[in-house]
Amino acid sequence: MPTKIQGKSIIVTGAGRGIGAEIARGLAADGAKLTVADLSEENAHAVAGSIREAGGTAVAVAVDVRDRSSVRAMIGETVRAHGRLDVIFNNAGVAQTKPFLDITEEDWRFVNDVNALGVLIGMQEAIRQMQAQARDGTGTGKGGGKIVNTASIAGKQGYEPLAHYSASKFAVVALTQAAARAFGKDGITANAICPGVVATDMWKVIDGGFREHGLTSRDNEAFETFAGIAVLGRPSAPQDLVGVARFLASSDSDFMTGQSLLVDGGMVFV
Ligand SMILES: NC(=O)c1ccc[n+]([C@@H]2O[C@H](COP(=O)([O-])OP(=O)(O)OC[C@H]3O[C@@H](n4cnc5c(N)ncnc54)[C@H](O)[C@@H]3O)[C@@H](O)[C@H]2O)c1
Numbered sequence: 001m002p003t004k005i006q007g008k009s010i011i012v013t014g015a016g017r018g019i020g021a022e023i024a025r026g027l028a029a030d031g032a033k034l035t036v037a038d039l040s041e042e043n044a045h046a047v048a049g050s051i052r053e054a055g056g057t058a059v060a061v062a063v064d065v066r067d068r069s070s071v072r073a074m075i076g077e078t079v080r081a082h083g084r085l086d087v088i089f090n091n092a093g094v095a096q097t098k099p100f101l102d103i104t105e106e107d108w109r110f111v112n113d114v115n116a117l118g119v120l121i122g123m124q125e126a127i128r129q130m131q132a133q134a135r136d137g138t139g140t141g142k143g144g145g146k147i148v149n150t151a152s153i154a155g156k157q158g159y160e161p162l163a164h165y166s167a168s169k170f171a172v173v174a175l176t177q178a179a180a181r182a183f184g185k186d187g188i189t190a191n192a193i194c195p196g197v198v199a200t201d202m203w204k205v206i207d208g209g210f211r212e213h214g215l216t217s218r219d220n221e222a223f224e225t226f227a228g229i230a231v232l233g234r235p236s237a238p239q240d241l242v243g244v245a246r247f248l249a250s251s252d253s254d255f256m257t258g259q260s261l262l263v264d265g266g267m268v269f270v
Contacts (some may be wrong), residue, residue, distance in 0.1 A: 004250035006031035009082035011074065013065055013122060014092030016043025018200035019150065019238045023089060026242035027249060028056030033082040037063040037074050039092070057082075065092045065118030071125045084138045085129045087249045090122040091150040093168075095202050097209020097222075099161045108164045115168035116175070119149050123179055123190070130188055144187030148248045149176050151192040151260050153268045161215065162206070169194075173260045180258030189257035191248050196264025197227040198236040231266030240265070 010027055014020040016038030028034045028051040036051070038044040041062035048060035059081045063074040078085050094114045098107055130145030154162055155169030172192055179190040197203065203223050210222035227235035244263045247253050262268055 003030040004252060005087075005246065008032045008086040008249065009035075009078060009084050010087040010089070010249060011035040011037055011078055011085065011126070012089040012091055013037045013063060013074075013118075014039075014150075015047055015089075016040045017047075018202060019195065019198055019241050020089065020091040021047045022238035022242055023091065023245040024058065025051060025054075025056075026239075026246060028058055029054065030246060032057075032087075032249065034058040035061055035074065035078040035081065037061045037092075039064055063092075065090070065122055066113045068121050068125065071121050075125055075129050079129065084133050085126060085145065087146040087148065088122060088126040089148045089150070089245065089249075090119045090126075090172075092118060093150060093202070095162070095165050095206050097161050097206050097213065097215075098164070099213055099215075100163050102213075103164050108167075111164045112168045112171070115165070116171035119172050119175055123147055123149070123175060127179070127183055127186075127188060131186055134186060144189070146249060146253070147176075147179060147188065147190040148245065149190070149192040151176070151194045153194055153196050153262065153264050155192070155194055155260060156262065156268050156270055161209070161213065176260055177258045184257060189253070191253065191256060191258070192260040193241060193244055193248070194260050194262045194264065194268075195241055196230055196236055196262075196267045197223065198238060198241070199223075200238060226267075227265075229267050230264060234265065236263075236265055 015024040015036040036048040044060040048058040051058035151172040152169040154166040158166040176192040210216040
């Protein structure tokens with residue numbers, strides 16, 4: 001029996017490793033056609049290759065989500081490979097640990113350029129493509145399309161010493177709501193996933209920052225302390241985000257838009 005995302009053309013940015021890689025693998029296993037996009041071309045190729053070896057469909061694309069021409073090229077390659085674009089996961093992100101008073105303008109731009117501006121550009125260019133498909137009839141159903149952004153628990157609460165990271169993720173939630181209001185008339189939905197503490201390379205960066213600034217005294221201390229808050233009693237693995245990704249990519253979520261779903265093992269209740 002075909003799955004609900006069988007044959008859909010799906011881009012996942014930041015899919016060279018971590019959460020994005022696992023989402024790409026999970027959706028490809030369900031029969032979707034993937035574009036594995038990442039700043040690291042090498043990692044994107046490795047993940048796309050592993051999908052093809054498992055019998056799935058995937059192309060690898062090098063992208064810098066901060067660069068509009070690069071994002072346009074990614075969408076162009078997707079349409080060439082899979083015929084159209086149905087869903088984009090704007091998942092690429094960076095983190096940095098800095099005590100509030102030490103955050104510089106450069107730090108702010110580094111984090112917000114990728115996490116907020118990168119998501120804005122990814123949404124704009126994907127929506128333009130989806131609107132064009134609706135006009136020329138190459139889209140699925142009544143046209144439309146699905147935008148799924150990766151926000152964070154830090155998009156719901158401000159965390160010290162991650163103030164600029166938190167601000168970037170609040171921006172993702174705001175962009176998700178604004179696009180939902182703007183493009184509902186086109187049948188385009190925009191939702192976000194808010195993970196909690198996920199065991200990926202990003203947390204190694206965050207945890208290292210806590211140590212570097214003398215906020216913790218041993219490796220993994222920050223990771224364990226934060227993850228310890230989750231009522232389900234363990235940190236997340238990237239696989240924990242695949243179910244919600246599948247739901248948001250499928251027709252099961254067609255009447256949901258503007259929402260930012262916490263999938264964090266029970267850390268933040270709002
Ligand atoms: N790990 C967590 O605990 C956690 C929690 C909440 C939200 N998130 C969010 O989930 C997303 C994925 O995080 P992860 O934990 O898998 O991190 P990760 O560092 O393992 O992977 C992020 C990927 O994004 C890519 N990337 C970075 N800058 C890019 C750019 N300019 N253009 C294209 N790709 C770029 C990196 O090369 C990397 O492959 C991020 O948006 C992150 O903020 C992570």
